[in-house]
Every structure is written in structure tokens, then in C-alpha cells.
Amino acid sequence: MTPNNFIVHLVQGGSAGGCLRLACKSFGLPGSVHLIQDDFSHGPLKNGPAREKYLRDCSRGYADEEEDEINTLAPWLSLSEILDKGSIKQVCIWAGENAAEKTFLEMACWYLRNYAGTIMRVGATGLEQLPYIAPQNPETLVRLFAQGQILERADRTVLVESFIQTRDEESTLRRWEAGEIISVPVDYYDSLLMERCSSQWTWAAKIVGEAMGRCDAHNLLGDVFLTSRLQYLIDQGMLQYKGERKSLRDYWLRLT
CATH class of the missing domain: 3.40.1360.10 (Dna Topoisomerase Vi A Subunit; Chain: A, domain 2)
Known part of the structure; x- marks a missing residue:
């Protein structure tokens, strides 16, 4: 030993x-x-x-x-x-x-x-x-x-x-599938976030937390990555926000 x-x-x-x-x-x-x-x-x-x-x-x-x-x-x-x-x-x-x-x-x-x-x-x-x-x-x-x-x-x-x-x-996002690592598009998980949004204002932290909970066991996503995708969806006009985009505690989101 x-x-x-x-x-x-x-x-x-x-x-x-x-x-x-x-x-x-x-x-x-x-x-x-x-x-x-x-x-x-x-x-x-x-x-x-x-x-x-x-x-x-x-x-x-x-x-x-x-x-x-x-x-x-x-x-x-x-x-x-x-x-x-x-x-x-x-x-x-x-x-x-x-x-x-x-x-x-x-x-x-x-x-x-x-x-x-x-x-x-x-x-x-x-x-x-x-x-x-x-x-x-x-x-x-x-x-x-x-x-x-x-x-x-x-x-x-x-x-x-x-x-x-x-x-x-040089891909940005990777998944585990059947024991192998594969590259997927960076927007692969955006639907997890969009599905948690509605026409009603929802706290950003709640959206990210619920999206994390819907990940499969071999591909858990961190809140930092999902937050970065939220910023992209906002910047693309797919989501509206109110508040200050300083931290997840400070802003709310709804569908455009």
C-alpha cells in the first residue's frame, strides 16, 4: 500500500x-x-x-x-x-x-x-x-x-x-451520453429556461433553480452557466426583465 x-x-x-x-x-x-x-x-x-x-x-x-x-x-x-x-x-x-x-x-x-x-x-x-x-x-x-x-x-x-x-x-458545451462526451450547441438547454417562463413576472433565481432541477442525472447544469444563457435570451429579445441584472436576486423575467 x-x-x-x-x-x-x-x-x-x-x-x-x-x-x-x-x-x-x-x-x-x-x-x-x-x-x-x-x-x-x-x-x-x-x-x-x-x-x-x-x-x-x-x-x-x-x-x-x-x-x-x-x-x-x-x-x-x-x-x-x-x-x-x-x-x-x-x-x-x-x-x-x-x-x-x-x-x-x-x-x-x-x-x-x-x-x-x-x-x-x-x-x-x-x-x-x-x-x-x-x-x-x-x-x-x-x-x-x-x-x-x-x-x-x-x-x-x-x-x-x-x-x-x-x-x-472548440465547442462550448458538452454532454455525457452512454459513457462518451459529445459536443452539443450552446443553446442545447435553453428550452429548460424558456419552459420555466410565462407571461407573468418570475424571479430569475426561481427560473434558474427550476431549470437545474430538470436536468438529467449525468448532465447536471450549474447556476452560473444557466444564468449566462438567461442573459443571452434577454439580449436576443426573447425575454423581458425588470430590476437590475446584477445578481439573480435582483431581477424578474417574463416572455416577450
Whole structure:
């Protein structure tokens, strides 16, 4: 068994990262956690500055707080610095069967393509309820770790090639279907928002929340992405608004 301080758990998203850190601290999960704070189900993947601009644009109309500076490459660079020290013998990538985490898995394998240690995936099977890491409790995470699958060099090559194909398509939106990541038009989910609108004024936060609740389990959408689509629908004249488009709490919408 790999010693505790020789294992890094690589995970996407703050909620999943928090659960894993609790599992390490209080439930005996060996290793430390390295967090990639992002959602790879949408946005460009090929160019760091382009992705950062996209994410800033997505926040328009979402929250009136000033956004922190976005640096999408920083967590990957800090991971490389950790691995370059040579003490980490195993990287464990936590990824369920869904659009965001499957893309994350492929992207992580690309960043780790020259890593000589062991790479393991956790989350391909055994997840309870939703096929995501974040909803799992710490005890489940410990159990899942024991069932992790070693990614052999051939497995990693397939994942890297899949990531390169997805990245080079330069699409904005991705879906999980039958175990594969496919690109779809950016307006693919707009109907979820339009169906929640009527001729009556409806709170923007309510529209986004209800649309999130209608997503299928393998393709849950975040409120930031859906808010960005609301802004587009408003700008195109398909929805009217009243209030200030500073945050979801501050404006109401109805059909034009």
C-alpha cells in the first residue's frame, strides 16, 4: 500500500474537494487533496485566457459581488510543482460518470501524460444516488477509494486522445451520453429556461433553480452557466426583465 503522504487525490469542484478533505482528516482516507475549482462541462478547453474570459462573461447577471481573479492554469501548474518533487507515488483522480467529471478525467490524464507514477481513477462504479463525487458522504468515499481502478498506460492514452479531440473541437458545451462526451450547441438547454417562463413576472433565481432541477442525472447544469444563457435570451429579445441584472436576486423575467 502506498504511504499516506505519497498519495494525491485530484478532484474537481469545491464541494467534492471539501468532502474528500473531511474523509482524509476524520475517516482514514490516506493522502492529501488537490482541488481543481472548475466545471469542465462547458467553456473552451484549448486556451487558458479564452477560458478565463468565458468564465468571467458567464458571471454577468449572476452575482453583484466582485469576482476574484480567474487563473485556470494555476491549479494545474501547482500540481506539476508538487509532482516534480518526486515524492508523490500515486495520483488518484476522482471522476464519476457525468459530463463535467468525465471531461475532467480526460483533461487530468493529458496534464499527467508524462507522470511516471501510478494513476488511479475512483468513481467509475459504486457511486450512490447521483453519479457525481460531491454528493457522496465521507464513509462512501473511503469505500470507493478501496475499489479504485488503476489506469494503465493504454487506458491513459485513450483518455488523452479523447481529450485532445474534445479540446480541439472548440465547442462550448458538452454532454455525457452512454459513457462518451459529445459536443452539443450552446443553446442545447435553453428550452429548460424558456419552459420555466410565462407571461407573468418570475424571479430569475426561481427560473434558474427550476431549470437545474430538470436536468438529467449525468448532465447536471450549474447556476452560473444557466444564468449566462438567461442573459443571452434577454439580449436576443426573447425575454423581458425588470430590476437590475446584477445578481439573480435582483431581477424578474417574463416572455416577450
